[in-house]
Amino acid sequence: xxMRKSGATTWVGTLAVLALVSAAAIAPELTQAQVSSQGGPxxxxxxxxxxxxxxxxxxxDGRVEIIQQDARLRADHVxxxxxxxxxxxxxxPISTIVATGNIYYVRPDSTVKGDKAVYTKSDxxxxxxxxxxxxxxxxxxxxxxxxxxVGKHITTLDANPVNGNPGRVHAVFYPDDxxxxxxxxxxxxxxxx
Numbered sequence: 084x085x086m087r088k089s090g091a092t093t094w095v096g097t098l099a100v101l102a103l104v105s106a107a108a109i110a111p112e113l114t115q116a117q118v119s120s121q122g123g124p125x126x127x128x129x130x131x132x133x134x135x136x137x138x139x140x141x142x143x144d145g146r147v148e149i150i151q152q153d154a155r156l157r158a159d160h161v162x163x164x165x166x167x168x169x170x171x172x173x174x175x176p177i178s179t180i181v182a183t184g185n186i187y188y189v190r191p192d193s194t195v196k197g198d199k200a201v202y203t204k205s206d207x208x209x210x211x212x213x214x215x216x217x218x219x220x221x222x223x224x225x226x227x228x229x230x231x232x233v234g235k236h237i238t239t240l241d242a243n244p245v246n247g248n249p250g251r252v253h254a255v256f257y258p259d260d261x262x263x264x265x266x267x268x269x270x271x272x273x274x275x276x
Contacts, residue, residue, distance in 0.1 A: 101232045129161075136172040139165040147182070154190050159184025179203050187212065193219040197229070203228070207234045215240065224254040 130145025143161040145199075161182045166175035180202040188195045198213020211229040217240065218224075225248065226240040242250035 098126065109259075122187075123152045139167055139174055139178075141165075151246070155187075155189045157187040158182040159186065177204050186213075193217070195229070202233075208232055221257040224252065226250075226252040 106170040127143065127147075127149050129147040131143075133144075134140070135142070135144045141163045145159065147158045147161050148155065149161075156184040161180065163180050164178045166178050167173070168175040180200075182200045184198070186195070186200050188200075194216075195211060195218075196214070196216045197211040200209060200211045202209045209229075209231045212227060215226050215229050216223065217229065224240055226242040228241045228243055230240065230241070231238040240252050242252045
């Protein structure tokens with residue numbers, strides 16, 4: 084199932100930027116990005132946080148929570164890898180972000196849950212795997228692999244075969260009832276006259 088320029092792409096793109104900005108919360112000189120149009124402070128919480136200059140990684144472990152305004156990312160473990168910087172042991176641009184364990188991303192109009200999320204900067208792609216659940220308003224989609232080409236606004240949700248199960252994407256959509264409701268009320272008032 085492919086979606087173009089939809090709200091599903093919005094949360095994935097924001098998730099990628101939110102994860103990118105979490106690095107800025109630990110090392111502000113590394114990047115200057117915004118999570119939402121509202122901007123504001125970025126709060127990062129975890130049981131432990133560490134930086135390894137030799138392999139250019141930052142790690143957040145245990146009840147990781149990254150918040151900016153109305154966007155929230157939760158995971159058990161987040162590792163951000165950077166390209167080498169201009170000087171020895173300095174960090175360059177972000178390369179990959181890997182969030183694992185109980186991934187939960189919330190915005191006012193949507194949520195996504197999964198087991199693992201990987202953002203790769205070189206191809207601007209976010210992949211969420213596991214038991215993936217995407218919720219927007221009352222609409223729900225499930226599968227086990229969501230791939231988003233963030234900049235292109237293309238999102239694909241698949242259900243790959245697992246343990247002999249052919250896999251299927253499932254969705255429940257609630258169409259906008261405004262037209263139907265006004266048409267019904269017009270028909271009712273016409274019938275009453």
